[in-house]
Amino acid sequence: MIHLKTISRIIGTLLILLAGIFLLFSIASPFLEGNDLFGFLVSALATTLAGLWCLIIGKGSKGEFSRRDSYITITVCWIAFALFGSLPYWLGGHIPSFTDAFFESMSGFTTTGASILDNIESQPHALLLWRSLTQWLGGLGIVFFTVAILPMFGIDKVQLFAAESTGVSHRKVHSRVSVGSRWIFGIYILLTLVCTVSLKICGMGWFDAINHAFTATGTGGFSTRQASIEAFSSPLIEYVLTLFMFLSGINYTLLYLLLFRGKIRELYRNTEFRVYLFTVLGFTLAITIGLLAQGDVGIEKAFRLSIFQVVSLQTTTGFATTDYMLWPPYLWMLLSFAMIFGACGGSSTGAMKCGRVAILAKSIRGEFRRILHPNAVIPVRMDGNPISQDTRATVLTFTCLYFLLIFIGWFVLMIMGLDFLEAYGISVSSISNVGPALGTFGPAYSWSALPAAAKWLSTLLMLIGRLELFTILLMFTTSFWKRR
Amino acid sequence: MRIIIAGAGAVGTHLAKMLSDEQHDIVLMDADEERMANLDSNFDLMTIAASPTSISSLKDASVADADLFVAVTPEESTNITACMLAHSLGAKKTVARIDNYEYLQPKNKEFFNNLGIDSLIYPEMLAAKEIADGLHLSWIRQWWEFSGGALVMLGVKLRDNALILNIPIFQIKKEQPYHIVAIKRSGETIIPGGDDILQAGDLVYFMTAKRSLTYIRHITGKDEYESVRNVMIMGGSRIAVRSAQLISEDMSLKIIESDLARCHWLTEMVGDNVMVINGDGRDHELLSEEGIDNVDAFVALTDSAETNILACLSAKRMGVFKTIAEVENIDYISMAESLDIGAVINKKKIAASYIYQLLLDADVENVKCLTFANADVAEFVVKEGARITRSQVKDISLPKGVTIGGLVRDGEGILVTGSTQIQPGDHVVVFCLASMIKRIEKYFN
Numbered sequence: 001m002i003h004l005k006t007i008s009r010i011i012g013t014l015l016i017l018l019a020g021i022f023l024l025f026s027i028a029s030p031f032l033e034g035n036d037l038f039g040f041l042v043s044a045l046a047t048t049l050a051g052l053w054c055l056i057i058g059k060g061s062k063g064e065f066s067r068r069d070s071y072i073t074i075t076v077c078w079i080a081f082a083l084f085g086s087l088p089y090w091l092g093g094h095i096p097s098f099t100d101a102f103f104e105s106m107s108g109f110t111t112t113g114a115s116i117l118d119n120i121e122s123q124p125h126a127l128l129l130w131r132s133l134t135q136w137l138g139g140l141g142i143v144f145f146t147v148a149i150l151p152m153f154g155i156d157k158v159q160l161f162a163a164e165s166t167g168v169s170h171r172k173v174h175s176r177v178s179v180g181s182r183w184i185f186g187i188y189i190l191l192t193l194v195c196t197v198s199l200k201i202c203g204m205g206w207f208d209a210i211n212h213a214f215t216a217t218g219t220g221g222f223s224t225r226q227a228s229i230e231a232f233s234s235p236l237i238e239y240v241l242t243l244f245m246f247l248s249g250i251n252y253t254l255l256y257l258l259l260f261r262g263k264i265r266e267l268y269r270n271t272e273f274r275v276y277l278f279t280v281l282g283f284t285l286a287i288t289i290g291l292l293a294q295g296d297v298g299i300e301k302a303f304r305l306s307i308f309q310v311v312s313l314q315t316t317t318g319f320a321t322t323d324y325m326l327w328p329p330y331l332w333m334l335l336s337f338a339m340i341f342g343a344c345g346g347s348s349t350g351a352m353k354c355g356r357v358a359i360l361a362k363s364i365r366g367e368f369r370r371i372l373h374p375n376a377v378i379p380v381r382m383d384g385n386p387i388s389q390d391t392r393a394t395v396l397t398f399t400c401l402y403f404l405l406i407f408i409g410w411f412v413l414m415i416m417g418l419d420f421l422e423a424y425g426i427s428v429s430s431i432s433n434v435g436p437a438l439g440t441f442g443p444a445y446s447w448s449a450l451p452a453a454a455k456w457l458s459t460l461l462m463l464i465g466r467l468e469l470f471t472i473l474l475m476f477t478t479s480f481w482k483r484r
Numbered sequence: 485m486r487i488i489i490a491g492a493g494a495v496g497t498h499l500a501k502m503l504s505d506e507q508h509d510i511v512l513m514d515a516d517e518e519r520m521a522n523l524d525s526n527f528d529l530m531t532i533a534a535s536p537t538s539i540s541s542l543k544d545a546s547v548a549d550a551d552l553f554v555a556v557t558p559e560e561s562t563n564i565t566a567c568m569l570a571h572s573l574g575a576k577k578t579v580a581r582i583d584n585y586e587y588l589q590p591k592n593k594e595f596f597n598n599l600g601i602d603s604l605i606y607p608e609m610l611a612a613k614e615i616a617d618g619l620h621l622s623w624i625r626q627w628w629e630f631s632g633g634a635l636v637m638l639g640v641k642l643r644d645n646a647l648i649l650n651i652p653i654f655q656i657k658k659e660q661p662y663h664i665v666a667i668k669r670s671g672e673t674i675i676p677g678g679d680d681i682l683q684a685g686d687l688v689y690f691m692t693a694k695r696s697l698t699y700i701r702h703i704t705g706k707d708e709y710e711s712v713r714n715v716m717i718m719g720g721s722r723i724a725v726r727s728a729q730l731i732s733e734d735m736s737l738k739i740i741e742s743d744l745a746r747c748h749w750l751t752e753m754v755g756d757n758v759m760v761i762n763g764d765g766r767d768h769e770l771l772s773e774e775g776i777d778n779v780d781a782f783v784a785l786t787d788s789a790e791t792n793i794l795a796c797l798s799a800k801r802m803g804v805f806k807t808i809a810e811v812e813n814i815d816y817i818s819m820a821e822s823l824d825i826g827a828v829i830n831k832k833k834i835a836a837s838y839i840y841q842l843l844l845d846a847d848v849e850n851v852k853c854l855t856f857a858n859a860d861v862a863e864f865v866v867k868e869g870a871r872i873t874r875s876q877v878k879d880i881s882l883p884k885g886v887t888i889g890g891l892v893r894d895g896e897g898i899l900v901t902g903s904t905q906i907q908p909g910d911h912v913v914v915f916c917l918a919s920m921i922k923r924i925e926k927y928f929n
Contacts, residue, residue: 369759373759373761373774374773375761375762375763375770375773375774376759376760376761376762377744377747377748377750377751377760377761377762378751378759378760379748379751379752379760381756384755385752386748386751386752
């Protein structure tokens with residue numbers, strides 16, 4: 001059963017919340033550089049109307065909610081936010097093409113960070129702040145954000161959370177999901193505040209610091225500069241951002257246990273975190289050596305460049321301090337592996353997640369041992385405990401589907417006229433919510449040159465990737481819509 | 485002494501029989517009347533067919549007068565509840581059998597004391613410790629430490645290549661860093677005098693300090709024994725899990741278990757250095773596929789004593805030099821020995837000797853019932869003015885069947901000779917034939 005009224009009521013509430021944010025921006029706009037008051041006011045009005053309309057449809061809802069409803073709600077909610085979130089860009093006339101505006105908005109909410117803007121510095125500041133805020137809101141999930149700040153819905157939120165959360169296993173912080181989400185959200189805000197202040201101390205202006213703190217902790221990667229972090233040419237800022245991107249890539253439940261319960265051993269025992277740490281270090285080491293072998297840079301710079309790009313791409317942020325397309329091609333491949341691996345589940349990052357990579361690697365090792373010992377019972381262990389066969393099957397399915405989607409995206413993008421390399425890069429970058437791709441869509445360029453159809457395909461891949469494949473793809477299965 | 489035993493399982497029944505033979509006043513409680521039917525008519529004890537967690541039946545058993553309440557049902561929570569109730573109703577001392585390693589940690593001791601549980605006993609853990617010790621020192625049959633390792637007692641089976649065969653003990657005994665406390669020869673335990681001669685096939689119990697281990701290894705002809713690297717355990721019992729946790733990391737361990745669901749349970753309990761194999765441990769093909777040729781030690785821990793004995797025999801035949809079998813059927817133990825199975829583990833005896841210790845006065849630190857030899861080893865703390873301190877050891881007439889193995893003074897292990905003067909405060913390790921501990925207690929008080 002699909003309960004249209006309940007869904008409408010939830011979407012309506014969320015849209016009113018969005019309208020409220022737009023109103024705040026309208027108030028703030030005159031105090032900030034550039035003129036975009038009109039865009040925000042009209043957007044606020046349009047969103048309010050749409051929200052009220054949804055609430056009217058949802059009137060008389062009895063709060064019934066099924067598993068299917070949660071998947072529909074999450075999907076509709078993300079599309080609606082991307083749609084209404086694009087209004088300030090489009091109605092204000094700053095991004096004239098609707099396709100481009102929607103792309104920018106979806107790229108923001110899914111924390112991808114691929115931009116079609118070629119003139120970022122000349123955009124009004126309130127609009128840039130909105131652009132960064134979309135990534136911050138999308139970081140932990142829109143519904144997550146809403147439940148954390150509003151006591152609302154009166155429905156079973158656990159299912160909604162399950163449809164939006166990332167990673168293999170979900171450990172709860174608190175017995176009540178709304179209280180737990182507030183703790184997690186508190187950590188998110190704390191990280192953002194500390195990041196802002198650190199960036200300010202390192203020499204950024206307040207406006208830049210806030211924007212970059214939003215997009216770093218949300219692991220989005222939008223910057224207020226066309227040249228991204230390279231524009232600041234400050235090694236200190238690069239190291240600080242590397243640290244905060246890395247922290248945002250850790251499972252927030254683990255951060256909670258670490259910060260509020262002092263459980264350091266928990267962090268080290270966590271298989272996913274260890275894989276995350278060691279893959280980041282491994283990629284960094286390999287690329288540092290690669291750069292040194294090329295011989296243009298000193299050891300400190302080689303290390304700084306490589307750790308920044310690796311952390312930025314593996315946490316699927318997408319900041320850049322250099323154009324890695326100028327590096328030897330085999331290093332691009334390493335970087336694209338980092339993009340596919342991703343960081344930890346339950347964080348603001350995208351891609352496959354290290355937990356799945358770990359299960360996959362251990363399954364492969366177990367398979368070889370099984371050949372030698374056909375009667376042995378060989379478990380795959382995470383955090384020291386064997387995981388169930390079901391979990392393993394889900395992870396294997398996820399991985400197959402992930403690569404299948406990359407290949408399909410790659411193929412369709414090539415039909416649309418892209419080159420082999422560019423199509424690969426965009427497909428991987430979109431589904432993993434990274435931002436920069438390869439070739440002429442690398443960190444030195446925007447994605448504005450993409451054909452319109454490719455932009456739509458890319459936004460679809462971003463959404464599928466952000467909601468971890470199954471939520472969106474479920475909508476396309478016939479059994480989902482059958483009354484069974 | 486009035487003792488109430490709750491739970492007429494293997495451990496409880498064995499304990500009840502043993503203690504009733506020693507003229508204690510025993511009440512055995514179990515909810516299942518049938519399990520106790522035989523005991524009531526054949527042994528001098530009282531049985532009560534009632535749940536040990538029922539307050540009224542505990543009162544019926546007059547728990548208020550009990551000196552010791554022992555809860556050894558298979559259920560850990562039943563045991564803990566029963567002990568708490570018994571303590572509140574007036575039992576002087578309570579012992580609960582548990583199945584959780586966490587409870588044994590020293591930091592939790594006070595917590596359990598506050599609950600009214602004085603001692604915890606974990607038979608599987610004790611058995612696993614024996615197995616692990618046996619694997620770490622593969623040439624030794626049995627191993628027991630006194631006063632935190634200052635003195636050790638070890639049982640070694642002598643083969644033809646031992647250097648101390650066929651010489652009267654008084655000749656080899658001079659200035660040697662060990663003391664032979666007992667000999668087990670064809671089912672009989674001998675407390676040796678100077679004229680006795682060691683023969684091949686004897687199981688000899690040495691008392692010594694740890695530093696002399698290599699010397700004893702040499703004279704018993706065990707130099708070529710390699711240390712154990714690969715271990716195979718048959719049967720995924722709780723003892724197997726505990727053993728897997730206790731043996732050192734550098735040993736590689738395979739557990740063979742025939743029940744698949746049990747295998748999955750095992751993988752949750754053990755670490756990655758243990759491989760769990762689903763199959764029958766009696767299947768030769770499986771054993772050779774899993775490399776029995778390279779296995780140094782084979783441990784059989786299934787529920788069936790017969791299976792364990794046969795599996796160990798066939799493992800010996802396939803070239804495994806060290807085998808350990810769990811034999812829960814006490815009647816089979818001497819048979820297992822005559823079949824030359826390396827070491828025999830009996831959970832009941834281990835648990836019983838542990839509980840037996842609680843019955844003796846607090847001065848006895850440590851009692852071990854030897855599984856093979858029908859004998860006990862006890863560690864006494866000598867009191868001021870005790871009879872044993874009045875003259876040199878050779879001038880004290882100890883009862884027959886008792887020998888003083890050694891003593892620990894100021895943390896240092898010393899072997900006892902005839903001219904040794906025992907002082908108050910010494911920890912004395914005494915070896916005696918079964919059921920004599922009560923009689924020699926008075927020498928030390």
